[in-house]
Each structure stands twice: as structure tokens, then as C-alpha cells.
Amino acid sequence: MSELLNPDHIDFAEICVGGQFRSGAGGTAPSIDPTDGTLVADYGVAGLDDVEEAVAMGRTALADPAWRDLKPHERARVLYRIGEAIEAHAEVISALQTRDTGKTLAETLALALSAAGTFRYVAATLESLDEDLTAPRGPWVTMSVHEPIGVVAAITPWNSPIASDAQKVAPALAGGNAVILKPAEWTPLISLFLARLAYLAGLPRGLLSVLPGPGRVIGDALVRHPQVRKVAFTGGTVTGRRIAQIAGTKLMPVSLELGGKSPTIVFPDADLDEAIAGVLYGVFSSTGQSCIAGTRLFVHESIREAFVSRLVERAKALRMGRGDAPGTQMAPMIAHAHRDKVAAMVDAAVAAGARLLCGGKVPLGEFAAGAWYPPTIIDNVANTDTICREEIFGPVLAVLSWSDEDDLVAKANDNEYGLACGIWTRDYKAAWRVARRIEAGTVWINTYKQFSSSTPFGGVKNSGLGREKGRHWIQSYMNQKAIYWGMSKDPIGWG
Known part of the structure; x- marks a missing residue:
């Protein structure tokens, strides 16, 4: 790719309808x-007519032999090229995403490279994806094949643009589908940029649309549309339940990656330096705006005082600053409204008896104009308190203690969510024992917030349905069909 796309030369007031970049019906x-409340860009908002046109263009593109008849390895070439385009633009994407979300450049660069890796992994998986010749149970040759579902709606969150987009768009395209991407209202710029990269990389027209707009309008229309055959959603549990209800009336498959209230468990034999660093990273990186954040800390009572003292000291030393400033660890939150919601939850917990160990106050001075909130640690709480039950989605950690393993597991599991868990111990038997008893889709042992495209990710209970990543990722965007070849010399003996 000889010349990079420059976001400063892109009109973000244009939405993408099947590869056509034009004004949206929603203005x-x-x-x-x-960071400071300034305008990054005015972006285009889709309307209901745009939804209808995007669905129609997707259906037309699906019927076109230029896409329909491509062999898997030929579709994989398109995905490889998209991955290469993302990687070539990684620093450009990082800078744009930092402006749009406030995140640190280190995090946004990692998200961009993750997205490129997702497209490459999915392409490689597609090239090596085999169908099954099943064991004969009669005078037939039987096989199982997978075919495209059709038009897929991908609804993505604001906390990890480009990476979340790739995790839905790449496997859906690999499965031979058309995709309509509905990004979060707070962070649509990267999704619009991704569409331009995809078409620059040779994606046939019609196969990808990006429709920014309110979830209650555009998202709802996509979920309800009779020609949308699957919805892949990452976001809040309340919205996820509503999508599941609509999908039930349509008998439509969904994948839902929802909220979390993840426990982090520290055993008395843990390497304390590693555990403290891991706990801090698990809850305060991304300014706590992560569904997998380890927001409930269970520390063994024999080391609690020493561990928490050191943890608070390290939390106070975390560097707050602009996302584009070197060394920043804590960037602003996504929006003032969200920051205020987090602050209100902390204030309510303190009013109910929780004790602030650090943070807990909206900063003033140089941070007054932005959506800033400091790393906050509280204790003197019970696992049944609201602050320990509900997802905060901010840099807030609640400290609890434990002494009995059975009681620990019961409390860790006593929550409506089941997305992730962290365990810190040198005892591999204890780690295995507790990891198997925890109700969560992912358990990290002596690490946290690490991902691999080859390893399935998702939640249990109210944290979601289905899995992303892994070798069966593409097939979750396809319909399975059985084919029987009759081999008997004799006709069916009936009639």
C-alpha cells in the first residue's frame, strides 16, 4: 500500500452504505x-432508510458470484489484505482512536495491531477449515457442510473500537456473509475508517456497511429486520437481554458478550509484587472501562493488611494524563456523563459505610475540563453491597477478604455475572481446583487481561451467550447443512 489514508482528509460526516460513502438520513x-471536551469531528448518523438500503445491498452482494462463488482460500486473501491495511495504518488508527476515546496511545496501538491480527488469524483459519465426511449409518455417503447465514448485524461497544469491530466483521465475512456494523455513538470514527480500509483492500461492494446512530433507533431496526439473520453484540446486559428477546421471536442466532463483575483472588503464597502489579493492571488499565475488569478483590486475611497497604500506595502513584502524553497510565473516561455515573456509585457506597482508601473524588485543576476520575480503592464493604454487585465500568476496586476456600468460591460465584476471574498463587493444585469451581468464561492464573485469537472468549450467566475467537469462530457465523448421497442399487422400498 503506497499511500496511507489520512483521517484529516476524510469526511466523517459520511456514513458507509455498502461501500458508498455519503450523508446519512439522520444528519x-x-x-x-x-480529555478536554473539544470537538474531534462531526460524524454522519444513519436513518431507517439507510438500514433498508444497507440490508438490500448486502443481500445483492451475497448473491453475486464475485463473492458467493469464491473458494475459502480466495475469501481468505481479502481478509489478509484487510489485516495488512490495518497494520499499515496502525499508528494512524491509534492517533485517531486516542482523540476519539481519550485512551492512551499505547492502548490504542495495541488495539489496532490486535485487529490486524484478528483478520490474519481468521484468514488462516478459513484456509484450513475442513468440512466433515460423517460415519456412514446406511447405504449413503453423508457429509456436513457450512454455508453463509446471510446479512449479519454487528453492534460494537465504545471501549475498544477497531478490536471489537474486527472480532465480528472478520469471522462474519470469512463465513461468506454481508455485515452491517453499528458502532457506539461515542466512538464511531474508527469504524468508519475501517470501512474505507476494507474497500481499499478489495472487499467487494455491498458486503460491509457502517451505520452510526442511536442504538434505540438503528440498533433496534437492525435487530428486528426480517432479513438480518444474526446479531453479534458486545455491550450492556440490559440491552443484551432485549436483543435476545427479539431474536427469540425471529428464531435468529445471537452472540452476546455482556457485562462483568469479575473477582480477583490472592492466595497467601502468591508472589506479592506480581499480584499487586496484576491487580492494578486488571482494574485500572483502560481507566477501568473494561467488561473483564477485576473489580472485586478477595485477599487472604493473613496478608490483607500488608497487601492492601502496598496496593494503595502503588495506585496513588499511577500517572494520570492525556492519552497522547508519554508515560500516561490513567487517561480520561469516555464521557462526562459516564464519569459522573461512576462517581455517583462511589459516593453512594461511601454514604452506605464504605471507606475510601484512595481516589473517589472528581479531580479539579488541570483535569477540570475533561472526564477524569482517579484510581479508587474502597474497603469496609460486603459482597452483598451494591458496589460489589453491579458493574461500575470505571476505575473502582472493592477489597474483600477470605480465609476458607469453600466460602471464597461461594462468594466469588455469588453474582449475576460470570465473565472472568484472576487467581494469584504459587500452588498449582489450588489454582486448578479453584479455577475449575469458578463460574466464569475465562480464568487467568498469575496473569490478567491477556487474549489470544485461538482461545475462545465469552461469559456465562448474565455475562452473555456464545463465544468469540477459536477455530470454530467462523462456523458460528454459518448454517450447518447435512447432505446424503444415496449409494444403494435398490430403490426405496415403499409405495
Whole structure:
């Protein structure tokens, strides 16, 4: 790719309908930099007519032999090229995403490279994806094949643009589908940029649309549309339940990656330096705006005082600053409204008797204009308190203690969510024993917030349905069909 796309030369007031970049029927809306409240860009907002046109263009593209008849390895070439385009633009994407979300450049660069890796992994998996010749049970040759579902709606969150987009768009395209991507209202710029890269890389027209707009309008229309055959959603549990209800009336498959209230468990024999660093990273990286954040800390009572003292000291030393400033660890939150919601939850917990160990106050001075909130640690709480039950989605950690393993497991599991868990111990038998008893889709042992495209990810209970990543990722965007070849010399003996 000889020349990179420059976001400064892109009109973000244009939405993408099947590869056509034009004004949306919903007008425009502002994307605000949460660092200081300034305008990043006015972006295009889709309307209901745009939804209808995107679905129609997707269906037309699916019927076109230029896509329909491609062999898997030929579709994989398109995905490889998209991955290469993302990687070539990684620093450009990182800078744009930092402006749009406030995140640190280190995090946004990692997200961009993750997205490129997702497209490459999915392409490689597609090239090596075999169908099954099943064991004969009669005078037939039987086989199982997979075919495209059709038009897929991908609804993605604001906390990890480009990476979340790739985790839905790549496997859906690999399965031979058309995709309509509905990004979060707070962070649509990267999704619009991704569409331009995909078409620049040779994706046939019609196969990808990006429709920014309110979830209650555009998201709802996509979920309800009779020609949308699957919805892949990452976001809040309340919205996820609503999508599941609509999908039930349509008998439509969904994948739902929802909220979390993940426990982090520290055993008395843990390497304390590693555990403290891991706990801090698990809850305060991304300014706590992560569904997998380890927000409930269970520390063994024999080391609690020493561990928490050191943890608070390290938390106070975390560097708050602009996302584009070197060394920043804690960037602003996504928006003032979200910051205020987090602050209100902390204030309510303190009013109910929780004790602030650090943070807990909206900063002033140089941070007054932005959506800032400091790393916050509280104790004197019970596992039944609201602050320990509900997802905060901010940099807030609640400290609890434990002494009995059975009681620990019961409390860790006593929550409506089941997304992730962290365990810190040198005892591999204890780690295995507790990991198997925890109700969660992912358990990290002596590490946290690490991902691999080859390893399935998802939640249990109210944390979601289905899995992303792994070798069966593509097939979750396909319909399975059985084919029987009759081999008997004799006709069916009936009639």
C-alpha cells in the first residue's frame, strides 16, 4: 500500500452504505474528545432508510458470484489484505482512536495491531477449515457442510473500537456473509475508517456497511429486520437481554458478550509484587472501562493488611494524563456523563459505610475540563453491597477478604455475572481446583487481561451467550447443512 489514508482528509460526516460513502438520513452528531471536551469531528448518523438500503445491498452482494462463488482460500486473501491495511495504518488508527476515546496511545496501538491480527488469524483459519465426511449409518455417503447465514448485524461497544469491530466483521465475512456494523455513538470514527480500509483492500461492494446512530433507533431496526439473520453484540446486559428477546421471536442466532463483575483472588503464597502489579493492571488499565475488569478483590486475611497497604500506595502513584502524553497510565473516561455515573456509585457506597482508601473524588485543576476520575480503592464493604454487585465500568476496586476456600468460591460465584476471574498463587493444585469451581468464561492464573485469537472468549450467566475467537469462530457465523448421497442399487422400498 503506497499511500496511507489520512483521517484529516476524510469526511466523517459520511456514513458507509455498502461501500458508498455519503450523508446519512439522520444528519450529524459530534464526537467529543473526553480529555478536554473539544470537538474531534462531526460524524454522519444513519436513518431507517439507510438500514433498508444497507440490508438490500448486502443481500445483492451475497448473491453475486464475485463473492458467493469464491473458494475459502480466495475469501481468505481479502481478509489478509484487510489485516495488512490495518497494520499499515496502525499508528494512524491509534492517533485517531486516542482523540476519539481519550485512551492512551499505547492502548490504542495495541488495539489496532490486535485487529490486524484478528483478520490474519481468521484468514488462516478459513484456509484450513475442513468440512466433515460423517460415519456412514446406511447405504449413503453423508457429509456436513457450512454455508453463509446471510446479512449479519454487528453492534460494537465504545471501549475498544477497531478490536471489537474486527472480532465480528472478520469471522462474519470469512463465513461468506454481508455485515452491517453499528458502532457506539461515542466512538464511531474508527469504524468508519475501517470501512474505507476494507474497500481499499478489495472487499467487494455491498458486503460491509457502517451505520452510526442511536442504538434505540438503528440498533433496534437492525435487530428486528426480517432479513438480518444474526446479531453479534458486545455491550450492556440490559440491552443484551432485549436483543435476545427479539431474536427469540425471529428464531435468529445471537452472540452476546455482556457485562462483568469479575473477582480477583490472592492466595497467601502468591508472589506479592506480581499480584499487586496484576491487580492494578486488571482494574485500572483502560481507566477501568473494561467488561473483564477485576473489580472485586478477595485477599487472604493473613496478608490483607500488608497487601492492601502496598496496593494503595502503588495506585496513588499511577500517572494520570492525556492519552497522547508519554508515560500516561490513567487517561480520561469516555464521557462526562459516564464519569459522573461512576462517581455517583462511589459516593453512594461511601454514604452506605464504605471507606475510601484512595481516589473517589472528581479531580479539579488541570483535569477540570475533561472526564477524569482517579484510581479508587474502597474497603469496609460486603459482597452483598451494591458496589460489589453491579458493574461500575470505571476505575473502582472493592477489597474483600477470605480465609476458607469453600466460602471464597461461594462468594466469588455469588453474582449475576460470570465473565472472568484472576487467581494469584504459587500452588498449582489450588489454582486448578479453584479455577475449575469458578463460574466464569475465562480464568487467568498469575496473569490478567491477556487474549489470544485461538482461545475462545465469552461469559456465562448474565455475562452473555456464545463465544468469540477459536477455530470454530467462523462456523458460528454459518448454517450447518447435512447432505446424503444415496449409494444403494435398490430403490426405496415403499409405495
